[in-house]
Amino acid sequence: MQLFNSCCGKGFDGKKKEKTxxxxxxxxxxxxxxxxxxxxxxxKLGEGRFGSxxxxxxxxxxxxxxxxxxxxxxREEIDFAVEVEILARIRHKNLLSVRGYCAxxxxxxxxxxxxxxxxxxxxxxGQHSAECLLDWTKRMKIAITSxxxxxxxxxxxxxxxxxxxxxxxxxLLDSEFEARVTDFGYGKLMPDDAEDGGAAKTKNNNAYLxxxxxxxxxxxxxGDVYSFGILLLELVSGKRPIERLNPTTKRxxxxxxxxxxxxxxxxxxxDQRLSGEHVxxxxxxxxxxxxxxxxxxxxxxxxxxxxxxxxxNESKEKITELEANPLxxxxxxxxxxxxxxxxxxxxxxxxxxxxxxxxxxxx
Numbered sequence: 001m002q003l004f005n006s007c008c009g010k011g012f013d014g015k016k017k018e019k020t021x022x023x024x025x026x027x028x029x030x031x032x033x034x035x036x037x038x039x040x041x042x043x044k045l046g047e048g049r050f051g052s053x054x055x056x057x058x059x060x061x062x063x064x065x066x067x068x069x070x071x072x073x074x075r076e077e078i079d080f081a082v083e084v085e086i087l088a089r090i091r092h093k094n095l096l097s098v099r100g101y102c103a104x105x106x107x108x109x110x111x112x113x114x115x116x117x118x119x120x121x122x123x124x125x126g127q128h129s130a131e132c133l134l135d136w137t138k139r140m141k142i143a144i145t146s147x148x149x150x151x152x153x154x155x156x157x158x159x160x161x162x163x164x165x166x167x168x169x170x171x172l173l174d175s176e177f178e179a180r181v182t183d184f185g186y187g188k189l190m191p192d193d194a195e196d197g198g199a200a201k202t203k204n205n206n207a208y209l210x211x212x213x214x215x216x217x218x219x220x221x222x223g224d225v226y227s228f229g230i231l232l233l234e235l236v237s238g239k240r241p242i243e244r245l246n247p248t249t250k251r252x253x254x255x256x257x258x259x260x261x262x263x264x265x266x267x268x269x270x271d272q273r274l275s276g277e278h279v280x281x282x283x284x285x286x287x288x289x290x291x292x293x294x295x296x297x298x299x300x301x302x303x304x305x306x307x308x309x310x311x312x313n314e315s316k317e318k319i320t321e322l323e324a325n326p327l328x329x330x331x332x333x334x335x336x337x338x339x340x341x342x343x344x345x346x347x348x349x350x351x352x353x354x355x356x357x358x359x360x361x362x363x
Contacts, residue, residue: 024088024097027111029104032056032066039068048183049165055114063114064099068107080108087185090157094149096172096182112182117175121168124238136278138177139235143286144311146171146179150228151304153184154221161185164219166227167208168234207241207252211296222298225307229293233257236286238271254294261287262330281319286311288322295327 035056036043045053051069058064080103088098100111118126120142123134134142153161163170163184172180206214210226213219230241233253241253260269266284289310295301302310310318 024085025100027100027102027109029102029107029109031058032102032109032111034059035064036066039066046169048169050183063116065112065114067110067112069109083185084110086159090153090161090185092149092152092157094145094179094181095152095184096180115172115174115180117173117177119169120171120173120179120235123173124168124234125240129238132273134177136274136283140282140286140311141177142171142173142179143232143235144308146181146231147228147304147308147311149179149181150224151308154224154304162219162221163224163227165208166224166231168231171231210298212298220298221304222301225293225301225304226295226298228304228307229290229295229301230254232286232290232293236271236283236290237269238273254291257287258291258328259330261291261328262333281316285313285319285322288319288325288328291327292322292325300327 033039035058036054037056039052039054043054043056045055045065047053048067051067054066054068056064056066081101084098084101088100090097096112096115098110099113102109102111118128122128150163150166153163161184163181165183166181170181170183172182174180208227208230210220210223213223213226230253233239234241237253237257239253239256243251243253243256245251257269260266266280266287269287270278270283289307292310293301293307310322
């Protein structure tokens with residue numbers, strides 16, 4: 001779990017900075033050791049795919065979160081510095097960008113502003129879940145702002161970036177409960193021979209991974225769309241992406257949601273902690289968009305820009321269009337309806353034959 005704050009650099013006041021002033025800087029290992037009490041266990045905020053995260057405080061009193069990347073190989077030194085600089089230049093109000101880094105000896109550390117409101121996963125399943133601080137309005141805002149952040153990475157960032165690890169613990173919340181998506185573009189930062197390679201990634205994050213990513217180990221924009229779909233259903237329902245029904249059986253969130261959509265039972269999908277405060281039409285839209293994103297066939301998924309447009313579109317015509325997607329036609333009922341039509345046709349033919357027979361007898 002990663003817990004950081006906004007992407008602003010030190011001293012940011014919302015005004016345009018001088019072009020010569022970098023938005024990030026290089027930290028010394030000594031400085032980060034002092035800030036985190038030598039990476040003391042009591043300062044540890046969590047552990048993610050790429051390393052552990054520690055809370056720290058700099059000499060000026062500002063709070064930071066330091067990601068200590070896992071064991072580093074002896075690749076060319078320029079790779080790390082170049083990739084970090086590229087990531088540090090990616091700026092969007094809903095992305096958590098790198099504040100600085102440290103590369104000394106075998107240590108590779110990334111520095112961010114600390115975020116006291118924690119991550120989305122802490123509110124859905126962790127320490128704040130019982131308090132239900134996320135009402136329906138906040139959840140809609142989180143869904144839209146996180147979608148906008150990922151769409152920016154895919155379509156507007158230079159270079160375009162595949163996130164590769166979209167999940168609830170990588171969606172952080174600012175003071176206004178808007179999303180701050182983090183851990184984007186880390187794939188290039190980690191060595192090819194890192195311990196946490198593709199196999200470990202698949203094992204640790206299979207709840208969010210698309211089928212094609214699980215099969216190939218390759219990340220893609222359409223894979224991010226699938227992961228976002230799972231995240232959206234998790235945000236609406238408050239349920240984990242995979243639930244254990246019994247010691248031997250697990251169920252994915254789409255397997256639970258889709259049958260309820262067939263029966264139009266949206267009220268059973270929404271997080272019951274919300275006590276009916278949701279708007280039925282908006283709930284329906286968010287559920288349908290989540291399922292459309294999480295389709296198994298990547299070519300049927302929308303782009304993230306299209307996802308943003310769908311989430312923000314308030315027209316009833318759009319919801320009707322979403323509902324008309326073949327994905328939401330119950331195959332069981334469809335077969336049943338076909339059979340009913342077939343039986344009705346057979347009965348109609350039988351009645352017609354009887355009428356003809358009666359007429360012939362009367363003649």
